[in-house]
Amino acid sequence: MLGSSLxxxxxxxxxxxxxxxxxxxxxxxxxxxxxxxxxxxxxxAAQLLGTGGxxxxxxxxxxTNVPAALDVALTLVLLAAFISVAFVKGATRSEADGA
Amino acid sequence: MTEATLYGLCSAAxxxxxxxxxxxxxxxxxxxxxxxxxxxxxxxLFGAVARRGAAAGLGGxxxxxxxxxxxxxxxxxxxxLAVALLLRLFQETGRAxxxxxx
Amino acid sequence: xxxxIGLALLVLGVGAWTVAARDTFAAVVGFVAxxxxxxxxxxxxxxxxxxxxxAALGSGLTGxxxxxxxxxxxxxxxxxVDERQPASLRLAAAVLCTxxxxxxxxxxxxxxxxxxxxxxxxxxxxxxxxxxxxVTAVLMAYRAIDTLLETVVxxxxxxxxxxxxxxxxxxxxPGPRHQAEPDGLLTFIAQLLVPVGxxxxxxxxxxxxxxxxxxxxGATILAAMWILAMMAGLVDAxxxxxxxLRLMLVAGPAVFLTIGLTGFAVAGSFLAYPEPHxxxxxxxxxxxxxxxxxxxxxxxxxxxxxxxPGR
Amino acid sequence: xxxxxxxxxxxxxCAGAFFFLAGTVGxxxxxxxxxxxxxxxxxxxxxxxxxxxxxxxxxxxxLAALKLISVWLLALLAGATVTQLIAHTARPSGxxx
Numbered sequence: 141m142l143g144s145s146l147x148x149x150x151x152x153x154x155x156x157x158x159x160x161x162x163x164x165x166x167x168x169x170x171x172x173x174x175x176x177x178x179x180x181x182x183x184x185a186a187q188l189l190g191t192g193g194x195x196x197x198x199x200x201x202x203x204t205n206v207p208a209a210l211d212v213a214l215t216l217v218l219l220a221a222f223i224s225v226a227f228v229k230g231a232t233r234s235e236a237d238g239a
Numbered sequence: 240m241t242e243a244t245l246y247g248l249c250s251a252a253x254x255x256x257x258x259x260x261x262x263x264x265x266x267x268x269x270x271x272x273x274x275x276x277x278x279x280x281x282x283x284l285f286g287a288v289a290r291r292g293a294a295a296g297l298g299g300x301x302x303x304x305x306x307x308x309x310x311x312x313x314x315x316x317x318x319x320l321a322v323a324l325l326l327r328l329f330q331e332t333g334r335a336x337x338x339x340x341x
Numbered sequence: 342x343x344x345x346i347g348l349a350l351l352v353l354g355v356g357a358w359t360v361a362a363r364d365t366f367a368a369v370v371g372f373v374a375x376x377x378x379x380x381x382x383x384x385x386x387x388x389x390x391x392x393x394x395x396a397a398l399g400s401g402l403t404g405x406x407x408x409x410x411x412x413x414x415x416x417x418x419x420x421x422v423d424e425r426q427p428a429s430l431r432l433a434a435a436v437l438c439t440x441x442x443x444x445x446x447x448x449x450x451x452x453x454x455x456x457x458x459x460x461x462x463x464x465x466x467x468x469x470x471x472x473x474x475x476v477t478a479v480l481m482a483y484r485a486i487d488t489l490l491e492t493v494v495x496x497x498x499x500x501x502x503x504x505x506x507x508x509x510x511x512x513x514x515p516g517p518r519h520q521a522e523p524d525g526l527l528t529f530i531a532q533l534l535v536p537v538g539x540x541x542x543x544x545x546x547x548x549x550x551x552x553x554x555x556x557x558x559g560a561t562i563l564a565a566m567w568i569l570a571m572m573a574g575l576v577d578a579x580x581x582x583x584x585x586l587r588l589m590l591v592a593g594p595a596v597f598l599t600i601g602l603t604g605f606a607v608a609g610s611f612l613a614y615p616e617p618h619x620x621x622x623x624x625x626x627x628x629x630x631x632x633x634x635x636x637x638x639x640x641x642x643x644x645x646x647x648x649x650p651g652r
Numbered sequence: 653x654x655x656x657x658x659x660x661x662x663x664x665x666c667a668g669a670f671f672f673l674a675g676t677v678g679x680x681x682x683x684x685x686x687x688x689x690x691x692x693x694x695x696x697x698x699x700x701x702x703x704x705x706x707x708x709x710x711x712x713x714x715l716a717a718l719k720l721i722s723v724w725l726l727a728l729l730a731g732a733t734v735t736q737l738i739a740h741t742a743r744p745s746g747x748x749x
């Protein structure tokens with residue numbers, strides 16, 4: 141976890157700053173879109189936060205030398221798709237319930 | 240201020256925010272959400288304590304970290320049970336509230 | 342530090358939004374975002390094992406469960422909206438919550454210095470377990486009793502959910518039957534994601550002995566993939582009275598308990614492992630436990646039986 | 653050698669961050685939901701791809717590189733198909749369809 145690295149310290153700083161920047165961008169977008177009128181907008185907002193969050197996570201993991209961040213990113217990608225499918229299935233089921 | 244203190248304070252605020260939601264929302268699903276929010280805050284407190292205990296080449300004390308993992312699993316089990324109860328209530332009565340009216 | 346302050350504020354903001362949102366579904370989406378940010382935060386707190394658990398279970402599986410519940414409850418929820426509480430009650434609640442927050446904050450600020458830690462002991466004794474990941478060593482060796490009881494708690498929750506089934510579908514199949522469309526998009530995505538997800542799940546379980554990961558994280562991913570396959574109609578949920586299913590559910594805790602009891606005979610106390618074989622025994626526990634947890638988690642999400650068992 | 657790789661990393665990560673920035677600006681400026689989401693999805697997936705590319709130059713070992721690439725591919729594929737699925741469910745029941 142805290143293994144030695146040959147990475148240049150300036151490189152770690154750069155990646156760290158990039159992680160912060162990407163996260164800030166995504167947060168700005170999130171605030172706008174969570175207000176969106178429909179459910180579909182919102183679930184896509186979460187999906188998009190996912191993309192940016194994963195990018196930030198990968199950068200952070202590389203900057204602070206946590207290789208397991210890759211596994212966390214893989215997990216997030218898989219589970220984000222799972223949540224979206226649960227939404228689609230739940231929405232169609234809700235219509236069936238109402239019919 | 241260290242990052243452990245910062246995240247510890249963040250966890251304190253999260254517990255308060257979650258508790259407010261738990262008290263104020265009439266809908267059970269919102270209460271379940273708030274309960275999970277509080278859970279996140281409490282686990283984060285453990286995380287801050289673990290981070291403070293960084294020693295022996297580790298970034299944090301593994302014992303509280305393992306406790307958080309156990310806690311997350313139990314919180315999930317409780318959430319799943321609560322959601323199942325709520326959905327059954329909805330199936331039986333067509334309502335998803337606990338109000339005594341109607 | 343600027344990054345940490347920003348991340349902490351972001352987590353707080355999303356958390357507050359989850360409470361404040363008027364629409365329940367919007368709040369649930371906020372909660373999913375909250376979980377994702379917490380996973381980032383756990384990486385910052387040097388707890389990658391917890392980050393994995395949060396990503397898989399705290400945000401992922403819980404998120405999926407709440408998303409489908411809130412879409413199903415949609416109409417009931419909108420009907421129930423606006424039972425506004427009186428202002429005096431809101432104020433009282435706000436004061437109470439501020440006090441609780443202040444109390445927790447005081448605890449954080451007054452934590453003893455230097456911080457007590459079990460990290461050195463965990464590292465010193467790790468060689469005896471044959472493991473390379475201290476968190477797994479805590480879960481499977483030092484505090485194995487917690488983990489054993491936890492697997493039992495999961496089973497109890499499942500029994501609770503199953504007992505909600507109406508009489509006519511007792512012991513039946515959870516959830517609706519999802520029809521697969523051979524050329525459908527959902528079938529495609531499931532056929533793609535499920536095998537990859539199973540590989541990732543096994544990988545994360547397997548590296549858990551030496552690196553961040555372990556049985557809970559791996560099992561959660563496997564569970565999510567099973568439910569994904571069910572939702573896409575690739576497989577049907579099993580009737581909960583199937584013998585193989587019941588066996589699969591109890592196999593993990595049963596093996597765990599058996600090896601724990603054997604500890605009395607071979608190493609002097611409950612859940613003690615004889616030193617040269619510790620790693621082998623831990624692995625013998627972990628494999629069935631992972632399968633049992635995966636099945637239990639998936640069935641917890643699937644909910645109570647809704648269709649008669651048939652055949 | 654390592655300096656050149658570092659340079660490539662900086663270049664790709666900067667380009668990636670730029671796309672995330674562009675996505676957010678598009679989000680704030682486009683008029684309607686659909687075009688906002690359209691722009692944002694494209695920009696974010698490209699941003700993630702460039703970040704992954706940049707980190708590939710730093711990857712230690714084949715497994716790490718493989719994981720990085722799979723993260724991107726999965727995000728791309730899952731994102732695209734899931735967006736389609738959501739669009740299908742959103743259309744008939746959408747309030748202002």
